[in-house]
Amino acid sequence: MNEGQAIIEVRELRKIYRVGDVDVAALRGLDLDVLPAEFLSIVGPSGSGKSTLFHIIGGLAPPTSGRVRVADGDLATMTEAGRTRLRRRTVSFVFQKFNLLPNLTARDNIAVARHLAGLELKPDAQFEEVVRLLGIARRLDHKPNALSGGEQQRVAIARAIVNHPAILLADEPTGNLDTENSKAVLEVLRDLNERLGQTILMITHNPEAAAYGHRTVHMRDGRIVDGD
Amino acid sequence: MTIKLVKENMKHRPMRSLLSALLIGVPVTLILCLVGLSHGMVDENNRRTQGIGADIIVRPTGSTMLSLSGGMDERVVGFLAKQPHVAMAMGVVNQAVEGITLGATGIDLDQFNRMSGGFNYLEGGPFRGADDVIVDQYYAEQKHLHVGSTVNILNRDWRVSGIIESGKLTRIALPLRILQERTSNLGKVSQIYLKLDNSSLTNDVVKDLKGLLKDYPIYSVADWTSLFNVNNIPGLQPFTVVIMVIGIVIGFLVVYLSMYMAVLQRTREIGILKSLGASNAFILGIILTEALMLGLGGTLLGIGMSYGAYWLIRTLVPASFPLVIVYSWWPIACGITLAGAGLGALYPGFSAARHDPIEALAYE
Numbered sequence: 001m002n003e004g005q006a007i008i009e010v011r012e013l014r015k016i017y018r019v020g021d022v023d024v025a026a027l028r029g030l031d032l033d034v035l036p037a038e039f040l041s042i043v044g045p046s047g048s049g050k051s052t053l054f055h056i057i058g059g060l061a062p063p064t065s066g067r068v069r070v071a072d073g074d075l076a077t078m079t080e081a082g083r084t085r086l087r088r089r090t091v092s093f094v095f096q097k098f099n100l101l102p103n104l105t106a107r108d109n110i111a112v113a114r115h116l117a118g119l120e121l122k123p124d125a126q127f128e129e130v131v132r133l134l135g136i137a138r139r140l141d142h143k144p145n146a147l148s149g150g151e152q153q154r155v156a157i158a159r160a161i162v163n164h165p166a167i168l169l170a171d172e173p174t175g176n177l178d179t180e181n182s183k184a185v186l187e188v189l190r191d192l193n194e195r196l197g198q199t200i201l202m203i204t205h206n207p208e209a210a211a212y213g214h215r216t217v218h219m220r221d222g223r224i225v226d227g228d
Numbered sequence: 229m230t231i232k233l234v235k236e237n238m239k240h241r242p243m244r245s246l247l248s249a250l251l252i253g254v255p256v257t258l259i260l261c262l263v264g265l266s267h268g269m270v271d272e273n274n275r276r277t278q279g280i281g282a283d284i285i286v287r288p289t290g291s292t293m294l295s296l297s298g299g300m301d302e303r304v305v306g307f308l309a310k311q312p313h314v315a316m317a318m319g320v321v322n323q324a325v326e327g328i329t330l331g332a333t334g335i336d337l338d339q340f341n342r343m344s345g346g347f348n349y350l351e352g353g354p355f356r357g358a359d360d361v362i363v364d365q366y367y368a369e370q371k372h373l374h375v376g377s378t379v380n381i382l383n384r385d386w387r388v389s390g391i392i393e394s395g396k397l398t399r400i401a402l403p404l405r406i407l408q409e410r411t412s413n414l415g416k417v418s419q420i421y422l423k424l425d426n427s428s429l430t431n432d433v434v435k436d437l438k439g440l441l442k443d444y445p446i447y448s449v450a451d452w453t454s455l456f457n458v459n460n461i462p463g464l465q466p467f468t469v470v471i472m473v474i475g476i477v478i479g480f481l482v483v484y485l486s487m488y489m490a491v492l493q494r495t496r497e498i499g500i501l502k503s504l505g506a507s508n509a510f511i512l513g514i515i516l517t518e519a520l521m522l523g524l525g526g527t528l529l530g531i532g533m534s535y536g537a538y539w540l541i542r543t544l545v546p547a548s549f550p551l552v553i554v555y556s557w558w559p560i561a562c563g564i565t566l567a568g569a570g571l572g573a574l575y576p577g578f579s580a581a582r583h584d585p586i587e588a589l590a591y592e
Binding site: 117 | 233239496506
């Protein structure tokens, strides 16, 4: 990938879901470019297609039409196995509901991501660095139900970045957190972006949270309607 | 990591895991008990046959491995006693007491003592009257008998005159003439045992006797005990196969239901794993591994329960069911169980692997 070239390039992206006998258009010809190391906030009302866009960029769902290039991979032509590989090393998710595996400790939740990426399970410098950055070293042996919401989200972020993915997709990462924990998580994301050059796309309803990004795009009815 | 995920999943729902393994263990116990019983019966029968001290067995015409047909004319005993190298001939009457697993034998005690060296009495001694019975230690234990006790056998009461160490001829010995009378077999015997003056001539004598008594099954004791094994007992192998198939079906159903529920309960976790880049094969692997671990746990529990059954049978009915532990069947039972468990996990496993990650992540 050349310097200055977009790490995510979306052109005329359309996604149509079949609900019963009805076709529902979630994305209607969306165009978007995201540069490496950019922190992009995406805002918009419910049903505007934000999460669908994330699912496609993250390889969880194929596009109906259009072109989606993520870190030199063309998602429109990628097989399911290819999209699975993409999720292992290139793109990772942070969800509103944390989505930690409830039966595993924080350490093992992070280790799962490393295992799936084919990395060593034993803690290494990469693991230690992430744990230190997120301040969760003392909570690693606890299961999610013994962690606060803020701690769970930090573990989820650790899991998402432990393999050094090119792109981090954060879908309302502060949606289930109080103000203090929201701020802490947003600071972590900004820190990751500034110190590690992590490309981050963040969906949020909160204008204050959106302000943490370098730029904000607004979505409505499956399209980007405004961007600064 | 797969093992860790599976282990934590099983620990998370310990009751489901334990109940599944227990249910899988039941057919394992059934298989091991059935095999243990058949081996025990055969071993016990052969041990008692060898304890008689005879070299040759003559059975009635038309008899099979397990049945003796209508018996033989008692005069055949005298005829055989006169044959070359036959030092002694003893006719006995066999009578079933409880199905095929427990029988009484009518004997001429003097003849038996000369052929075998006699019973080893743990209590009491030989017959003293026409209503006397000698029982072995297991039958005495099962019926709580002592010398002088009364026991009902073949619809009449007998007085226990002696309790013997097990391992010679029979568990229940009755006076030959009395048993012939009571069973309307006067002048008939069920089997004839021959002792030779030179055991090394057994095969030659068997050959000669077959020439003289053409329709009679005649065996050396060595041949008879090698022939009387679980593979030669009519109907036993198909029955064992049926029990094994039942074992596979039960294992299949238990694991199918258990893993189907597990996949439903863990739909969201499957979505999480997929969002992290887990392949369909990885998800299928988790489900199959858990099923096989349940199968393995079930096998271990089944083996444990077979020891429980062994103890129970040995305590309550040691004479009727000579159960033994057959270690060589543990891996077979394990293989049967794992086959059932693996098959049972296939559909839930493929179903989990095919989950749409977005729908799975949205599952509450």
